[in-house]
Amino acid sequence: MYIYDDFDHTIAKQRVAEFRDQVNRRIKGELTEEQFRPLRLMNGLYLQLHAYMLRIAVPYGTLSAAQMRKLAHIARVYDRGYGHFTTRQNIQYNWIKLEQVPDLMAELATVQLHGNQTSGNCVRNVTADHFSGVIDGEIEDPRIVSEAIRQWSTFHPEFSWLPRKFKIAVTGAEKDRAAVQWHDIGLHIVRDDAGEVGYAVYVGGGMGRIPVLATKVRGFLPKRELLSYLEAILRVYNRYGRRDNIHKARIKILVRDLGPEEFIRQVEEEWEASRHSGVNLPPEEEIRIARYFEPPAYEKIAVPVAAFEDAKKANRAFAQWISTNVHPHKTPGYAIVTISLKPIGGIPGDASAEQMEAVASLAERFSLAEIRVSHIQNLVLPHVRQADLFAVWQELGKIGFANANAGLVTDIIACPGLDYCSLANARSIPVAQRISERFADLDRQHKIGALQIKISGCINACGHHHAGHIGILGVDKAGQEFYQLTLGGAGDETASTGQLIGPGFSSDGIVDAVEKVIDAYLDLRQPNETFISAYRRVGPAPFKEKLYGVSR
């Protein structure tokens, strides 16, 4: 894991002092709410329906056990005893008092955490594959460049007042677990024909009311030149992105309006003029950062591990959990554990202070004190010995986190929705809870197989419904909560936008509708065919028929 040096600590402390001063000036009336608003947003502080909400960055989804303990402490002391892990690998607290935020921030800074740029029209917390560094077949650990991007984008003098928010994601393996094509900039680490490491660069992806998959602007960008290329993209966007209409201000609209070819021409022209201006990271600095992400000292373990294999045979529930929540680790004898924060009937992504502390303890005992946050709103223990998996599973069971549903129908992404959010049109959480309860039977879930349901409570799409195999969008229809259903979206390397299947459903009807879609899939699937594969093979017609009857 990256560890702050004196410079990083200085920046963190100065940020806390600056925000303390800004809060004081707001309370004294020296700053108007209009002036204060962008400042607090760039510190992650939102004013929601009932209280302030604070979003804390988990840079590229990596947390230490000590940081997790601090997050638990924050939940207990400053909030109501729980926090909510988000689709951007962050954590949110929903019941925050403005005057306490500076002290809270100061506490966070002691463990190298912050709320910097988790909101506002700036470069947001960079996200990365939650299996970074531990998955086989990775060209390079994407957290190295993510940390470089974190530093470069922190309080950038030129790009802190962009037309709109700006999200960057990085993935380092062939399989894309970071949804890079859905980001303003997506970086896919690749090798060119000569074996050099660089990036395929995607620009202009985004969800919201106009879902757009990113345009590949470069098949290969040499690694050393990344930051100057990012600056060229951001400069074109900062100068020419629309500022007159919040709904047309994302870079995806600029790419669309200029046309991809003209956009690329402008970026390349800007880059040619500025690529040698000293923006790129010195090679020594890249080496310094990379050192923090070198693999830990794993034990040499002979495989198969007999105790683990025996436990799987002896305990069906354990074997079921292994089949969904445990991924192969690149090191023999180790495993990657997904801790599902999706208990049946629970709130997706929520964790209590006690649960966070228990996860921190498990990480210390079994995962080299490291934890990841995934954009699917789950946690990950990245370095677990196979021999310890049974103990980890049992311990997780004690805190309600042994749900064997990672990647299954009840592993639902949902935004906070109308229960918390001032932008929402409809509630998301209760819909997620009712779907989860409907499919509570674990054998049935495993029979259905890999399936991603994603729920957003408004068109802003924080629940990523466009990228859901089954997407649900809450809308307000004459004062009633109503839900539209989309099918066929995906966020991985085969990214696609879900298509609206037909008229929407009432709050009561949406769960039945989801069940009908799944029943239709079970009827038509071929052996070993996942939902998304089946949908891509047969198209929407059979699902429409099941939902709305035969069209005449």
Place this chain on the structure above:
Amino acid sequence: MASPVNQVGSNRVLDRNGPITDGWERLADDETVKPGAAVLVSFQRLKNEHNALFAEAAAVGVEVGGDVNLDELEPFLPRLGLIVVRFAFMRDGRPFSVGRLLRERFHYTRDLRAVGDFIPDQILFLLRCGFNSFEAGPDFSVDALKHGVAAYTVWYQRGVERNVTIAERRLGKENLGQESA
């Protein structure tokens, strides 16, 4: 009537340390130039009347917006004593890019000023993008300005002021950035 910039609408001009006196007069497009005056004009007027302006005035400055076409401005740069970039609204981020480009790509070296609804908390970023003076309303807090300018002592990025970046300091190259102002 032409009026000193630092009195227009009770605005005043500041640098990073606080208010400064300033001899520039902002001219409406139909106001005549007082011979020997330092005049600030619109870009349109500069384009239309540059010969007369440069002949009559002691110094000429221009006010542009964040959407300025810098290639159009470039021919005038060697003779301009002041460029004012207007924030259309507080969150207008374009002036930051305009400042950096004027300094780094077009090598403009004289007075570069921001005007508009920016707040003291943005000044440090403006300084790092090459601005050196600021025209602000009467409510603009000088205390907050001084506080904001001193808020950070180190940064990850190289600004126009050629600050040494953190990466350079880590390499022990503290003097790297300071030679070329």
